Amino acid sequence: MRISDPVRPSPERLLKQVQAEENKRWGARLKIFLGYAPGVGKSYRMLDEARRRHERGEDVVVGAVQGAQSEDVKALLQKLESIPSLQSTENRSLDLDAILRRAPQVCVVDPLGAENPVTSRNPHRWQDVQELLRNGISVLTSVNLLHVEEYREKVQAITGKHTTETIPKSFLLAADDIVIVDVPADLCLARSGEKLTSIGISNAQERKLSELRELALLLTAEVVDAQLETYVHAHGIAPVFGTHERFLVCITPESNVTAMIQSGIRNKERFQGELYVVYAHRLGLAHEETARIETYLQAARSAGATTEILESDDPVAAIGEFATQKRITQIFIGHGSHETWRDRLFGDPILRLIRASDGIDVRVFPQ
Amino acid sequence: MPASDETQRRKLKVYLGYAAGVGKTFQMLADAQAAAQRGLDVVIAYFEPHARPDTIAQAEGLEMVPPRQIEYRNRVFKEMDTDATLQRKPDIALVDELAHTNVPGSERSKRWEDVQMLLEAGIEVWTTMNVQHMESLYDQIWQVTGIQVRETVPDWVVRRAAEIVAVDVTPDALLNRLKRGAIYKPEIIEKALGGFFKASNLGALREMTLRQAAHEVDLRQTAYDETSDARVSDEASGGAAKERILIVVTADPSTAMLIRRGRRVADYLHADCIALFVHRTPHISELPAGERHTLEKHLRFARSLQMDTRVEAGIDIAKTVVEFARSNQVTQVFVAPSRGGLKERLLGRNFVENIVRLAEDLQVTVVADRSRRSASS
Numbered sequence: 001m002r003i004s005d006p007v008r009p010s011p012e013r014l015l016k017q018v019q020a021e022e023n024k025r026w027g028a029r030l031k032i033f034l035g036y037a038p039g040v041g042k043s044y045r046m047l048d049e050a051r052r053r054h055e056r057g058e059d060v061v062v063g064a065v066q067g068a069q070s071e072d073v074k075a076l077l078q079k080l081e082s083i084p085s086l087q088s089t090e091n092r093s094l095d096l097d098a099i100l101r102r103a104p105q106v107c108v109v110d111p112l113g114a115e116n117p118v119t120s121r122n123p124h125r126w127q128d129v130q131e132l133l134r135n136g137i138s139v140l141t142s143v144n145l146l147h148v149e150e151y152r153e154k155v156q157a158i159t160g161k162h163t164t165e166t167i168p169k170s171f172l173l174a175a176d177d178i179v180i181v182d183v184p185a186d187l188c189l190a191r192s193g194e195k196l197t198s199i200g201i202s203n204a205q206e207r208k209l210s211e212l213r214e215l216a217l218l219l220t221a222e223v224v225d226a227q228l229e230t231y232v233h234a235h236g237i238a239p240v241f242g243t244h245e246r247f248l249v250c251i252t253p254e255s256n257v258t259a260m261i262q263s264g265i266r267n268k269e270r271f272q273g274e275l276y277v278v279y280a281h282r283l284g285l286a287h288e289e290t291a292r293i294e295t296y297l298q299a300a301r302s303a304g305a306t307t308e309i310l311e312s313d314d315p316v317a318a319i320g321e322f323a324t325q326k327r328i329t330q331i332f333i334g335h336g337s338h339e340t341w342r343d344r345l346f347g348d349p350i351l352r353l354i355r356a357s358d359g360i361d362v363r364v365f366p367q
Numbered sequence: 368m369p370a371s372d373e374t375q376r377r378k379l380k381v382y383l384g385y386a387a388g389v390g391k392t393f394q395m396l397a398d399a400q401a402a403a404q405r406g407l408d409v410v411i412a413y414f415e416p417h418a419r420p421d422t423i424a425q426a427e428g429l430e431m432v433p434p435r436q437i438e439y440r441n442r443v444f445k446e447m448d449t450d451a452t453l454q455r456k457p458d459i460a461l462v463d464e465l466a467h468t469n470v471p472g473s474e475r476s477k478r479w480e481d482v483q484m485l486l487e488a489g490i491e492v493w494t495t496m497n498v499q500h501m502e503s504l505y506d507q508i509w510q511v512t513g514i515q516v517r518e519t520v521p522d523w524v525v526r527r528a529a530e531i532v533a534v535d536v537t538p539d540a541l542l543n544r545l546k547r548g549a550i551y552k553p554e555i556i557e558k559a560l561g562g563f564f565k566a567s568n569l570g571a572l573r574e575m576t577l578r579q580a581a582h583e584v585d586l587r588q589t590a591y592d593e594t595s596d597a598r599v600s601d602e603a604s605g606g607a608a609k610e611r612i613l614i615v616v617t618a619d620p621s622t623a624m625l626i627r628r629g630r631r632v633a634d635y636l637h638a639d640c641i642a643l644f645v646h647r648t649p650h651i652s653e654l655p656a657g658e659r660h661t662l663e664k665h666l667r668f669a670r671s672l673q674m675d676t677r678v679e680a681g682i683d684i685a686k687t688v689v690e691f692a693r694s695n696q697v698t699q700v701f702v703a704p705s706r707g708g709l710k711e712r713l714l715g716r717n718f719v720e721n722i723v724r725l726a727e728d729l730q731v732t733v734v735a736d737r738s739r740r741s742a743s744s
Contacts, residue, residue, distance in 0.1 A: 031537070177540075182533040182580065184380075187398075201591040210588050217533060217581035221574050228570040237567055242507045242737065243574045245635075263730075270635045272581060330732075335723065351720055354704060354733050359510060361628070363699070363732040364723050 028133045031177040032112065033142040036216035037159075037209055039188045042142040042181045043069075043110055047076040050108050050140055054080060059105040063094050063132075064125075066110050080108070088117040094128045096121070099137070106138045113147030113165045126167045143167065145216045154215065158208050172219070173226050180220040185209035218272055241327050241359060245273035248328040249300070250280060250319055250353075253289050255334020257296050260365050264332055265303045275305040276326055280315035316349050320356035330361045378491035379482070379528040381465065383498060383580055385572035386564065388419075388541055388550035391495035391534045392463055396425040399461055399493065403429060412460040412485070412492075413447035413478070419549055429461075437472050444470040449481045452490070459491045466500035466518040479524050486527075496520060498576040502672065503631035506624045510737035511575070512568045522630060523673050526586065533580035538569035582635070589637070610638035613697040615688055615722075616669065616676075617644070618661045621703040621736060623668060628734045629701045630672045641695065642669035642676045645687045651678055685721035692729055699730045 031049075035042040043066055054060040062082040069077070083099055085092045093116045099107055109132075114125040122128050129139050146155040149166040156162055172178060185206040201207050225243060232239055249264040251257045261277060268275040277300040279293045297307040312318035323331055333350055354362045382391040392415070403409045411431040432452050434445040446469050452460055462485070467478040475481055485492050499508045502519040509515050525531070542564065544550055551559055614629040616622050626642060633640040644662055648654055654662070666676045681687025692700055705719040723731050 177537040179537055180533065180535045180577065182535060184530040184532060186530075201587050204595075207588060207591050207595075210584055210591075214581045214584045214588070217577050217584065220535070221577035221581065224570060224574040224577060228567065228574060231570060232567060235567075240511055240567060240571045242510045243571045244578050267636070270637075272578065272585075335727070350723065354719070357735065359735045359737055361732055361735050363730055364726075365730055366726070366728050 027138075028136045029138045029176040030129065030133055030174075031138070031140050031179070032172060032175045033140070033179050033181055034145065034172070034216055034220060035142065035181045036145045036212040037188055038144065040181050040183050042144075043073050044076070045179070045181050046108065046110060046140050046142050047073060047080070050106065051076055051079050053106060060108065061099065061102060061104040061106070062108040062110075063099050064092065064109050064111075064114075086117075088119070091115065091117060093117055093120050094125065096128055096131060099132065100135055103135075104137060106140060107132055109139055109141040111147070112141040112143040113163070113167050115165050124167070126171055143172075145212055145219070148172065148219070151215060151219070155212060158211050169219075172223055175223070178220055178223045180216055182213065182217065185213060239325075239327050242329055245271040245330065246326060246328045247271075247273060247275050247330050247332065248319070248323050248326065249275070249277045249305075249332040250334075251277060251293070251296055252279075252334055253292070254367070256365060256367055257334075260332050260334060261296065261300050261303075261305075263365070264300070264305065267330070268304065273329075275300070275303075276322075276328065277305045277307045278310055278319065278322060279308075280310040280312065280319050280322075282315060283311055283313055316352045316356060319353060323357060323360055328360055330363060331357055332363045332365060334365050335367050379486055380491075380493045380530045380532065381525055381528045382493070382495045382532050382534050383576055383583075384495070384534045385498050385576040386541060386569060387497075388544050389534050389536045391497075393419075393422050393425055394532070394534050395461060395463075395493050395495055396422065396429070399429060399459065400425065402459060408458040410452070410455060410457040410460055412449075412452040413462045413464070415463045421549075430457075432460075435473075437470050439470045439472055446470060446473050447478065447481055449474070449484050452485060453488050456488065457490060459493060460485055462492055462494045465494040465496040465524075466520050468518050477520075479520050483524075496525075498572060498579050501525065501579065503627045503634070504575065504579070505627055506737040507575070508572075511571045512563070514563060514568075521672055522634065525583070526634075528583075530587075531580055531583040533576060535573070535577070538566055538573060541569060542566070586634075610636045610698045611696055612636075612638050612640045612699045612701060613688070613692050613695070614640065614642045614669065614674070614701045615645075615703075616642050616662065616665050617703070618658045618665075619703060622665045624737065625701055625703050625734050626665065626669050626672060626674070630674065632701075632732075638698075640674045641697070642666065642674045643688065643691055644676075644678050645681050645684045645691075646678065647680075647682055647684065649680060651680075685718055685725055688722060689725040689729065692726070697729065699732055700726060701732050701734055704733050704736060 033042045033046045050060050050062070060080060062077065062080050064085045065077065065082070083095055083102060086095050091114065093114070094109065109125065109129055112126055112129065116123055116125060116128070122131065129141060132139050145151050146159070146161055146163055147166050148169055150169040152163065152166055185201060188209055189206060201210055221244070228240060228243070245267070247264050247267050249260050251260065264275050264277065267273065277297060279297065293309070300307050308322070310318040310322060319331070331353065333353060335350070350364055382395045384391040399409045409429060411426060411429050413434065414426060414431065432448055432455055435448040437444045437446055447462060462478065462482055465479050465482060469476055469478060469481075482492050482494060498504065499514070499516045500518060500520050502521045505516060505519060542560075545556060545559060545564060548556065612629050612633045614625055616626070629640055632638070644666060646654060651659065669676050677691070679687055679691055688700065700722060702719055702722055705717040719733060
């Protein structure tokens with residue numbers, strides 16, 4: 001199938017492109033270590049990478065460190081040069097000018113989600129990081145899920161922990177690299193207490209942490225997916241299909257729309273996938289249906305679906321093309337009730353769609 | 368509660384990665400060192416001999432059970448010595464490469480079967496595997512990377528693990544390791560860079576690893592909820608009733624991918640899964656030997672993925688399938704796409720078409736042949 005139109009670049013991708021171009025002049029890269037809770041070992045992983053880079057000859061300095069440090073972290077810090085952070089009455093901040101004067105290749109900033117004192121030139125630490133990148137300094141930094149703005153409420157609801165220090169998710173999506181530091185929930189708790197062997201989730205606190213863990217894994221997967229898309233576009237490679245489930249619900253006035261959309265939402269949630277709902281029709285045929293269809297699409301959008309109306313003299317081909325563009329893995333379609341001689345000769349729309357949907361599952365719903 | 372009893376009895380931890388060199392074994396050994404320091408009795412039951420220098424250093428101080436030497440076609444192969452490990456009976460046994468196939472002449476053909484032995488003897492096992500070795504991901508991996516994976520592990524083996532740990536590293540860092548010669552010998556590096564280690568492959572596999580790990584974490588939450596007071600049923604949370612998936616088994620080779628896909632979808636939807644074969648002959652023994660052999664293979668495969676299998680007789684296959692589905696509370700029927708052309712349509716409907724027509728009250732999923740859109744094509 002021909003792809004007529006490249007997929008529209010997302011705002012994140014545009015942002016990433018702009019940032020990448022800006023930083024490329026200097027070769028500065030942003031690498032983020034993401035953890036789902038304190039105690040997973042982000043700082044250690046990050047500083048260990050700093051140490052290895054230092055030992056391989058890169059010029060690395062530490063610009064900010066977390067307050068509480070484990071013995072392992074202290075040992076790593078001793079092997080690295082530090083630029084003391086500025087101490088004010090409220091909180092500590094990067095000594096941006098000192099770092100810029102020192103001009104290392106790589107600067108460690110731990111953690112990313114911190115607020116600067118009012119006297120600083122940037123209100124947020126992540127803006128300091130952007131300044132370092134613009135000046136050609138690569139940054140290694142760490143962040144907890146709680147400090148990602150779009151996840152703050154969810155994490156708060158699960159753990160009861162509050163924060164006002166957040167970074168936008170778009171900042172993660174624009175990073176050159178993201179790494180998740182994953183450990184089982186019980187081990188994460190054991191870092192503070194005593195725990196012997198692995199037994200999975202065994203109490204309510206681990207259950208809560210495990211929910212955060214799932215969110216962090218999925219957030220990382222999302223960032224990786226966005227990076228993959230950028231890579232594929234930049235290198236002119238065919239889009240990659242099937243890394244995760246993307247559902248396309250095709251509604252028609254005579255199909256059982258509510259059941260199909262509900263199933264789509266349920267599948268989207270269970271598979272942690274994406275949901276598209278489209279109405280495809282022949283040119284100029286849909287006016288009397290428009291209002292009703294729009295109600296359905298509205299409901300789908302409020303459940304997190306992306307909706308679209310496709311107008312074409314060949315709706316089946318339009319759906320097939322849309323599915324290919326959006327890397328759909330499953331198409332949901334309603335069962336047609338009547339058959340005409342035309343269907344018999346050319347194949348009815350469902351069977352044509354099945355044939356046209358190369359590499360995509362087609363789920364036919366009863367009426 | 369059976370689920371929690373099982374996890375208590377059989378403790379398995381899987382370090383999940385997306386390629387050689389991401390650091391699965393290294394991470395496992397680092398955790399093992401920490402466990403040994405806390406006074407646990409940890410032994411290395413199997414360790415890949417081609418391990419990287421930093422990995423070997425990480426193993427220092429840990430006791431190793433010597434591998435078995437097995438001669439096959441005049442060469443000596445090293446395999447895990449399961450009996451010796453059972454005799455040694457440590458708290459924790461480390462077993463590298465869960466997906467490994469044992470050399471012919473070994474007692475069991477797959478390493479995961481050896482691991483089951485250890486678990487049943489009450490030994491906790493920590494092991495490593497890559498996402499592409501999950502049985503139910505075979506077709507998707509083929510579609511995404513163009514690679515057909517030979518060694519797979521049934522999903523239920525991983526599902527029984529108490530814990531899954533995602534071992535994550537960026538593809539850039541992995542490629543650097545590869546180019547520095549830290550993963551493979553120089554003569555293999557170029558080949559690896561052009562094949563499996565293509566940046567787009569690595570990105571896709573990494574995403575699948577993270578999603579698989581998230582799914583495994585999610586399943587364990589559900590299992591915990593079912594054994595605790597926190598239980599919230601699907602009905603109470605406004606969800607639909609439990610789904611039941613029926614997989615239509617035929618002699619066609621596409622049946623294997625149908626079974627894998629059905630298993631995967633069923634797992635995500637928390638659905639039951641049944642595999643059904645319908646024969647036109649009055650008795651299955653009257654089928655031609657070749658066909659019968661293939662069918663038995665498919666049904667065995669379905670059972671190995673822990674599905675119920677059924678065999679029914681019926682002249683009209685589509686009608687028999689739909690009737691079976693109705694009387695067994697099936698909500699979704701999975702079929703392979705038919706290869707019928709225009710002629711077949713004019714002369715009479717093909718099988719898929721018939722099922723779709725007859726199954727007025729059922730959902731029918733026509734599962735795509737993913738190999739046709741594999742990355743290599």
